[in-house]
Each structure stands twice: as C-alpha cells, then as structure tokens.
Amino acid sequence: MIYTPEMYESLKRVEATRSARLSETFPRLSAQEKEDLLRRFHPDFIPEAFATLQVGPNKGGKAPHELARVLQARPVISPDFDVTRTDIETDILVIGGGGAGSAAALMAEENGARVVLVTKLRHGDANTMMAQGGIQAADKPNDSPAIHYLDVMGGGHYANDPDLVEALVLDAPKVIQWLEELGCMFDKEPDGTMITIHGGGTSRKRMHSARDYSGAEIMRTLRDEVRNRSGIFVLEFTAAVELILDDRGQCVGAVLLNMETEEYLVARAKCTVLATGGSGRLHYQGFATTNHYGATGDGLVLAYRAGAHLLHIDTMQYHPTGAAFPEQILGFLVTEKVRGLGAQVLNVDGVQFVNPRETRDVESAAIIRECRERGKGVRTPSGFLGVWLDSPMIELIHGPGTVARELPAMVRQFARFGVDITKEPMLVYPTLHYQNGGIKIDVNGATEIPNLFAAGEVVGGIHGRNRLMGNSLLDITVFGRRAGIAAAKRAREVQPGRPTLQHLVEWERQLQEAGLDPQDRAPILLPNYVGQR
Amino acid sequence: MSEELIPIYIMGKQYMVPPSLTIQRAMEYAGYRLLRGCGCRAGFCGACATVYRIAGDYRLHIGLACATLVQPNMYLTQIPFFPAERRSYNLAELKATPETLFSIYPEVLRCLQCGTCTKACPQNIDVRAYMAAAMRGDIAAVADKSFDCIMCGLCAARCPAEEVQYNIAILCRRLYGRYIAPRAQHLAERVREIEAGKYDAEIAALKAMPKEELAEKYNSRDIEPD
Numbered sequence: 001m002i003y004t005p006e007m008y009e010s011l012k013r014v015e016a017t018r019s020a021r022l023s024e025t026f027p028r029l030s031a032q033e034k035e036d037l038l039r040r041f042h043p044d045f046i047p048e049a050f051a052t053l054q055v056g057p058n059k060g061g062k063a064p065h066e067l068a069r070v071l072q073a074r075p076v077i078s079p080d081f082d083v084t085r086t087d088i089e090t091d092i093l094v095i096g097g098g099g100a101g102s103a104a105a106l107m108a109e110e111n112g113a114r115v116v117l118v119t120k121l122r123h124g125d126a127n128t129m130m131a132q133g134g135i136q137a138a139d140k141p142n143d144s145p146a147i148h149y150l151d152v153m154g155g156g157h158y159a160n161d162p163d164l165v166e167a168l169v170l171d172a173p174k175v176i177q178w179l180e181e182l183g184c185m186f187d188k189e190p191d192g193t194m195i196t197i198h199g200g201g202t203s204r205k206r207m208h209s210a211r212d213y214s215g216a217e218i219m220r221t222l223r224d225e226v227r228n229r230s231g232i233f234v235l236e237f238t239a240a241v242e243l244i245l246d247d248r249g250q251c252v253g254a255v256l257l258n259m260e261t262e263e264y265l266v267a268r269a270k271c272t273v274l275a276t277g278g279s280g281r282l283h284y285q286g287f288a289t290t291n292h293y294g295a296t297g298d299g300l301v302l303a304y305r306a307g308a309h310l311l312h313i314d315t316m317q318y319h320p321t322g323a324a325f326p327e328q329i330l331g332f333l334v335t336e337k338v339r340g341l342g343a344q345v346l347n348v349d350g351v352q353f354v355n356p357r358e359t360r361d362v363e364s365a366a367i368i369r370e371c372r373e374r375g376k377g378v379r380t381p382s383g384f385l386g387v388w389l390d391s392p393m394i395e396l397i398h399g400p401g402t403v404a405r406e407l408p409a410m411v412r413q414f415a416r417f418g419v420d421i422t423k424e425p426m427l428v429y430p431t432l433h434y435q436n437g438g439i440k441i442d443v444n445g446a447t448e449i450p451n452l453f454a455a456g457e458v459v460g461g462i463h464g465r466n467r468l469m470g471n472s473l474l475d476i477t478v479f480g481r482r483a484g485i486a487a488a489k490r491a492r493e494v495q496p497g498r499p500t501l502q503h504l505v506e507w508e509r510q511l512q513e514a515g516l517d518p519q520d521r522a523p524i525l526l527p528n529y530v531g532q533r
Numbered sequence: 534m535s536e537e538l539i540p541i542y543i544m545g546k547q548y549m550v551p552p553s554l555t556i557q558r559a560m561e562y563a564g565y566r567l568l569r570g571c572g573c574r575a576g577f578c579g580a581c582a583t584v585y586r587i588a589g590d591y592r593l594h595i596g597l598a599c600a601t602l603v604q605p606n607m608y609l610t611q612i613p614f615f616p617a618e619r620r621s622y623n624l625a626e627l628k629a630t631p632e633t634l635f636s637i638y639p640e641v642l643r644c645l646q647c648g649t650c651t652k653a654c655p656q657n658i659d660v661r662a663y664m665a666a667a668m669r670g671d672i673a674a675v676a677d678k679s680f681d682c683i684m685c686g687l688c689a690a691r692c693p694a695e696e697v698q699y700n701i702a703i704l705c706r707r708l709y710g711r712y713i714a715p716r717a718q719h720l721a722e723r724v725r726e727i728e729a730g731k732y733d734a735e736i737a738a739l740k741a742m743p744k745e746e747l748a749e750k751y752n753s754r755d756i757e758p759d
Contacts, residue, residue: 183707192715
C-alpha cells in the first residue's frame with residue numbers, strides 16, 4: 001500500500017491489460033534497430049561523460065570521468081616507501097575476497113601453493129554475493145558450448161576476445177560440476193536434471209540458479225571451503241594500495257593497508273592474483289548502483305599504474321531493472337530472473353514497449369527512451385521515473401506460489417518496504433551494475449605484467465562491450481580457477497629480483513609530462529557517503 | 534525536499550536524522566564512515582546486523598541496517614562480528630548421515646528449542662525449526678529450511694545454548710548439495726563430451742569466422758521458445 005494514488009491509476013491499467021498480454025510477444029528488435037537505440041539512449045554513448053586518458057598504457061583512450069580521475073590519481077604511498085622489509089611472505093597473494101579470489105585461492109592451494117588472501121572488507125563482501133539470477137552453462141542436450149559462444153559474442157557486440165570466450169564456454173559445464181561437488185544447492189528436478197531458464201540474450205535455456213540467491217549460494221560455499229583449507233590464510237579488512245615490482249618488472253607482491261589500524265604491511269609473493277572486482281561505487285554519470293560497498297575499482301588503478309592495459313573501460317553495464325521505488329532501495333538489483341520467468345516490462349499505460357529478453361544494454365536503452373523521450377514513464381513522489389516490471393503475471397504463467405518459491409530474496413526485499421511483488425508489479429529503472437571491461441589477460445588469467453594474474457570483474461575482454469546475465473558468476477569461477485592454477489604452477493619457477501617502487505617514480509614523471517597535478521590519491525578503497533541523505 | 538528530522542541514538546548518542554533513511558544511511562548522514570558493519574548494502578551479505586530498542590518498549594528488535602528504516606527514539610548498535618565456533622572438515626570424506634552432523638557439531642543436541650534464534654533472524658527463517666531438524670539428523674530439512682540464511686550471526690549471538698546455528702546449517706547444505714541431491718547426469722555427460730574434444734572443431738570454426746559472417750549467424754540463430 002505504499003504506491004501513490006497516481007501510481008495506482010497506472011497500476012490499474014497494468015492489471016487491465018494483463019490477461020491479454022499473457023499471449024502477447026513483443027517483437028524482437030532487428031540488429032539495426034538495436035544499434036540505433038543504443039546510440040541514442042545508452043549512457044555509453046554520451047560523449048561528455050568520457051575523458052581522454054593522458055597518462056598510462058591506455059593514453060589517448062577513453063574512460064568515464066569518474067574512472068579517469070582515479071586512474072590518473074597519485075598513489076597512496078610515496079615512491080620512497082620501504083618495500084625491502086617483509087611482513088608477509090607467501091607463494092600466492094590473492095587480492096580480493098569475492099568469488100574469483102576465493103576460486104583462485106582454492107585452486108592455487110590444490111596445486112601445492114601456500115596462499116594468503118587479503119580483502120579490504122570481510123571475506124565474501126563482494127558482488128558475487130549479490131548476484132541473484134544465475135550462472136550459464138551449455139549442458140542441456142539441445143544446447144552446446146558453440147551455441148553459448150555465439151550468444152556471448154553477439155551479446156558483446158563481437159568485441160570479445162575469442163580465446164577467452166572459448167575458455168569460458170568450454171569450462172562452463174566443468175565448473176558447474178565443481179560447484180555441485182562442493183555442495184552448491186542448484187535448483188534441480190527430482191531426477192537431478194538442472195532447472196534452467198532463459199536470460200536476456202540467451203538462445204537456449206541455460207541459466208542455472210539456486211532460487212534467487214545464486215551468487216550468495218556460490219559465494220558462501222566457496223568461502224566455507226576456503227575456511228576448510230589449512231594452506232590458505234585469510235586476512236580481512238586489509239587492502240592492497242600498491243603493487244610491488246622487482247628490478248626486472250615482475251610483480252613480487254603488494255603494499256597492504258590494515259583498514260582498521262591504518263598500518264602498512266609489505267607482502268612478498270611469487271605470484272599475485274588481482275581479484276578486486278568492479279567499480280560501481282564510482283557512480284558513473286551519477287547512477288545509483290547495485291554494487292557492494294567496496295566496488296571502487298582498486299585493481300584497475302593498481303594494474304594500470306604498474307603498466308597493464310585495460311580493455312573496454314569505456315563501457316559499463318546498466319542493469320535494466322534497478323528498483324526505482326521506494327526511494328530507500330533506489331538502484332537495488334531486481335534480478336533478471338524476474339524477466340526470465342516471463343514478467344513483462346510496461347509503461348505508464350500498462351503497454352509493452354520492448355521484448356523483456358533483449359540483452360541488458362538494449363533493454364536499458366529502451367527503458368530510458370520510454371521514460372525520457374516518449375514521456376511514458378511512471379513518476380515517483382521524489383521525481384524519479386520508472387517503468388513497471390509485471391511480477392504478478394509470473395503466477396499466471398507458472399502457477400500460484402512460483403514467485404515466493406523462485407524469488408524469495410526479491411519478495412523479502414520488497415516486503416521490507418511494503419510492496420508485495422506477488423500481487424503488485426515493481427517500479428524499475430536502469431542502474432549501474434557491471435564493469436564490462438578491465439585488465440587485459442590471457443586464457444590463464446596472466447596479465448601483461450610478469451607474475452601478476454587477474455580474474456573476475458576486474459578483467460576485460462571476456463564479455464566484449466556487454467555481458468549477458470549469468471556469465472559473470474561463470475567467468476569469476478572459470479577464470480578464478482584458471483588464474484589460481486596458473487599462478488601456482490608459475491610460482492614454482494619464479495626467480496624474484498630486488499623489490500622496488502620504481503614504477504611510481506615513472507608515474508610521477510608521466511603526470512608531469514602530461515601537465516597533470518592531480519590532488520586525488522587512489523585506490524580510494526571505499527566510497528564516502530558521510531553527510532549524504 | 535525538506536523533512537522533519539527525528540532523534541535516533543547510535544550506541545546511546547543522539548543524532549537527528551531524516552526519517553526516510555535506512556539505519557545504514559542514517560549513520561552515514563550522522564557522520565559515520567562505515568567500515569565494519571557495511572557490505573552489500575542490499576540485504577544479501579549479513580554485515581550490518583543491528584539490534585535496537587525503541588524508547589518505552591521493553592522488546593529487543595533486530596534488523597539489517599541496510600534494509601530497516603529508522604524510527605524516532607531508536608536506540609541501536611551494530612553487531613558486525615560475533616565470535617563463532619566453526620569446525621573444519623573435508624567434505625569429500627564425509628557421508629550425509631546424522632552421525633556426521635553430530636560428530637562435527639555435537640552441541641547440536643544441546644539446543645533448547647526455545648526459539649530465541651527464530652525471533653532474532655532478520656531473514657524470518659524459522660531457525661528453531663531447522664535446529665529441530667538438525668537434532669533429528671534430517672540434513673535435507675535443515676538444508677531446505679536454512680537456505681535463505683545470510684550468516685549474519687544474530688541467531689548465535691542470542692542463543693542461550695551457545696549454538697552456532699548458521700555454521701551447522703551450511704554444513705548441512707553442503708552435505709545435501711553434494712550427497713543427497715541427485716547429480717545432474719546431463720551435466721556429467723556434457724563434461725565428458727567436452728573433455729573428448731567434441732566441440733573443439735565447431736568453436737574453432739566460429740573463432741575463425743569473419744565478424745560479418747558471425748553476426749549473420751547470430752542474428753539468424755533460432756531461439757528456444759519458452
């Protein structure tokens with residue numbers, strides 16, 4: 001009962017059209033129509049939102065202003081910081097405690113390495129924990145890794161690295177089996193057959209889920225397994241603020257910061273795995289975000305300053321269905337599984353304007369057009385616009401009780417604020433969700449910097465310019481595992497040289513050469529919301 | 534937008550905050566830069582477990598700071614960490630039997646069935662009920678009933694029998710997922726096919742395809758109906 005009278009007027013129209021809409025399929029857009037829609041309405045195509053980078057490996061390339069600011073900032077520590085001392089010594093240093101970091105730690109340990117995993121918040125405080133909808137893998141008889149490959153490439157606008165996509169789709173069934181053996185409770189038929197549904201941009205039903213706690217189920221399982229391994233030491237509330245290179249340019253560890261005591265620590269490692277995740281908390285273009293509190297792009301900053309190229313950082317993913325009402329949950333993720341189960345997207349008149357299964361970028365652009373250009377959005381009391389996501393129709397399609405069974409997190413989330421999504425649609429608007437690009441890697445997660453590996457949202461190339469739903473939980477597991485295995489193998493033959501922070505001297509030189517005198521220091525580690533309403 | 538501010542008490546200290554904010558955002562509005570007690574900010578991670586009382590009300594309330602609105606005269610504190618006993622185990626060597634559960638966590642049988650845990654759960658999980666199932670050794674029931682657990686620790690913090698319910702629950706879920714739920718045969722079959730190289734040639738052909746041809750193939754691909 002929290003919608004306003006005006007919103008209820010619109011909701012009446014939604015209800016009036018519902019039974020007719022059950023048999024109505026909104027036509028899919030042609031390739032040309034999608035292209036036009038994206039160019040006119042997707043936030044990636046607003047030129048003023050982007051800066052040209054003036055220093056670093058991507059010099060001359062584009063990045064959103066908010067990202068450019070941290071990429072071109074000064075380091076947190078000075079170049080004369082003493083990195084010759086050793087506080088922590090290990091074979092593998094994993095930076096980041098989300099799904100990718102945990103998978104890397106597990107596989108490195110299994111391959112004989114001693115592992116230290118550091119994370120600036122708690123182990124598991126990560127976007128992985130918040131992923132709801134599912135994980136893709138082509139494991140059904142009517143599907144194949146080749147069909148999955150085509151979906152990924154088309155969804156990513158063919159900008160993807162084909163080798164990475166090949167690794168992704170061929171490893172997919174294997175990692176689902178790995179998770180199954182670790183005890184993940186996937187949704188299954190009584191005979192063990194995985195229950196799989198569509199996601200935006202999938203041509204086969206290959207979305208595996210664990211109710212709508214898919215990411216949480218994977219994250220808590222991986223975390224629990226890490227805790228079972230004596231060869232992995234986890235250090236929480238400890239951030240990395242700089243990579244340490246040796247006199248031959250190899251990565252030999254990192255300078256860490258104890259977030260609570262503000263003490264710096266020098267960690268020496270034969271190989272380092274960056275798994276710091278995304279950057280939604282930079283709030284590109286002022287967008288609200290679905291991301292966890294620590295998603296501040298730290299790994300991009302560290303790798304970039306050390307000389308690694310970043311791919312596709314001029315494209316971000318805006319999830320089409322972020323909560324637009326009530327205001328307290330503005331930007332919260334409303335899982336794509338809602339559309340996967342058949343809920344349609346409707347304007348103020350209760351009329352469809354886009355097929356609910358378009359890829360995320362196209363779906364988002366269509367919603368923005370409906371609200372901004374066509375004036376068919378629903379206005380909230382605080383002046384935000386949104387469109388309806390018709391969750392009650394799921395009960396009509398799949399039977400009563402489906403919403404509670406398949407979407408318990410969503411039901412709970414909205415019930416906390418007075419909306420019963422089994423009976424009333426949700427108001428949604430695109431929200432900043434995912435960093436499509438990131439550090440350039442090879443199929444084993446190796447970066448351009450010797451002995452530095454990377455996995456998870458911090459890397460680029462897998463998803464090209466747009467990621468499909470369910471391919472992120474997949475990529476963190478596939479490439480987290482690959483990076484962990486490769487790092488452990490590499491660690492056996494590493495010959496570390498003399499540790500230095502010479503790259504910071506070089507960085508300062510580049511800044512001066514470009515005429516930049518940034519006052520910001522990065523990585524920023526946490527956003528600052530002090531004093532905000 | 535102007536709003537009348539309301540008083541809340543963070544660890545006993547008064548702050549005036551807008552009533553439309555969640556506890557988490559009210560703390561930030563009041564000047565706290567959160568470190569402990571803040572994770573996903575969306576109800577999934579369990580970092581922001583909070584206990585509070587409202588002046589004049591004898592009851593103790595619980596909530597997630599990210600998903601609970603402030604109220605006038607709310608006295609709150611966060612419980613961002615609570616010591617919890619957790620046993621290590623090798624899942625591959627276990628059997629999904631009651632004996633496994635009772636040998637790893639013998640304290641399961643100390644549960645008083647008082648229901649304080651259920652009252653303390655911000656996810657509205659009937660923790661008492663899954664502990665009852667645990668005492669019966671019914672691993673599948675524990676797995677199902679505890680599934681929505683975010684491991685915030687409030688149940689353990691309030692338990693008079695000193696149980697760590699959420700660690701018992703995840704052991705049961707992992708035993709269920711690995712041993713009780715039937716394995717997906719089609720998945721095992723596909724893994725065998727991939728390892729035999731069945732899809733290598735087809736994917737190699739796609740990788741070698743010029744972009745225009747690949748796009749043509751993508752745009753004309755058939756889509757499985759609902």
